[in-house]
Amino acid sequence: MRKRARVIYNPTSGRELLKKQIPDILIEYEKAGYDTSAFCTTPEPLSAQEEADRCTKDGFDLIVAAGGDGTINEVINGISPYEPRPKLAIIPAGTTNDYARALMIPRYDFVKAAQLIHKGQTVHMDIGKVKTSSENKFFMNIGAAGFLTEVTYEVPANMKSLFGSLAYFVKGAELLPRVGKVPVKITYDDGVYEGVASLVFVALTNSVGGFEKIAPDKTLGDGQFTLIIVKTTNIAEILRLITMLMNDGKHIHHPKVLYKKTSYVKAETQNNQQLMINIDGEYGGDAPAEFSMYQQHLEIVTDLDRMHLSINTHDLMTEEKEEDFIKQVSKLENNEEE
Structure with missing residues (x-):
């Protein structure tokens, strides 16, 4: 019996480019052996969380959170209360994509992020509860x-x-x-x-x-x-x-x-x-x-090879943003001294 995957995506993420690439993303999970379907979140509160909850109860093998950190957080809240839990894959399409950054998941190419499924590599991640x-x-x-x-x-x-x-x-x-x-x-x-x-x-x-x-x-x-x-x-x-x-x-x-x-x-x-x-x-x-x-608590699809090789690298785009920030705070520091 083929495994099942559900892509839960936020249509407004990635400056609305994400939704245009959903067909290509679905194809990657199909190639990896999953019967794959998609759910488009709605403006209703906890839309992504409720869908992840439903899919977990229904026994899906993989849930794909496609969107920003807010969408990923909702999906994690839908998955985490249950045992057993499906694996989680991430298609980062938000503003900062902190979680994808930490896991070395490609942040500027949605299809490339989906293609990580073919490597068959996962990491077991801690999560917190507040x-x-x-x-x-x-x-x-x-x-x-x-x-x-x-x-x-x-x-x-x-x-x-x-x-x-x-x-x-x-x-x-x-x-x-x-x-x-x-x-x-x-x-x-x-x-x-x-x-x-x-x-x-x-x-x-x-x-x-x-x-x-x-x-x-x-x-x-x-x-x-x-x-x-x-x-x-x-x-x-x-x-x-x-x-x-x-x-x-x-x-x-x-x-x-x-x-x-x-x-x-x-x-x-x-x-x-x-x-x-x-x-x-x-x-x-x-x-x-x-x-x-x-x-x-969660098994998440990632690129372990890149995680190991990239431990000491620094994202060039982040460096540029940090330089801009330093310029801003330097102005404030000068004003403070005056």
Whole structure:
């Protein structure tokens, strides 16, 4: 009996080029031995998640998430509660495509991403689960809080489409003067941090918001979150940290950064101050938030050869975007000094 695959795709992703290539994508999975069908998501909330849920219950062997990180997050939430679970393949067609970047999945050629199925290579990936007052969901890449998470909410959709992840860099520079002090209590496996923080990251991969070195020593599937707390709200110090981040991940050694490996995180605020939680680029409720680890929970199609060979490479397009961002923040730093 032939295996079954379902391609769940967002028709607005990839500047609407993705939907034009769905027939070619389907052919690749058919060649790989799957009876393959497609589902076009709708504007209704959780459209991709509900379809992934249905297909998992129906015993599909492979689910393909085609779209941005938001679509992938929904598909993962549809798959993850069940046992057994189908394999997951990814066709990245979003703005930053952080998850595909971490897994070395081609990000600028939809058909080439689909062709990875022919290599027969997979990786077992950790995922996290976050619980807030309003959410209880899985996430595959990042849980975050603090001023930079506002970037995701404030970049207009048309700006994302035109400028890609550069839009996030520019908006981040604009938001720097608005950095505020948030008194937090962060509990993790080996201790507790209580004090002021401008940023809190709970990361599952090394790639967040187009930055590839947030967690430079991250090992995929190790059952550990990378917890990063930026313990300063000083603009000049934050600018230096961003520069160090772009310079081979040296930010992790800065005295104003707490950098830990942990399987559990609880984020709370003091004085009842609001702290919004960002989950894979979308609003995920307010603190208090608990993050739990599900080690090697999903089997994902990838290119293991490229992952091993490309461990120390740096994407040229990302370098160009980082240079643009540095120019933006340098202007702010100069204004601050004046």
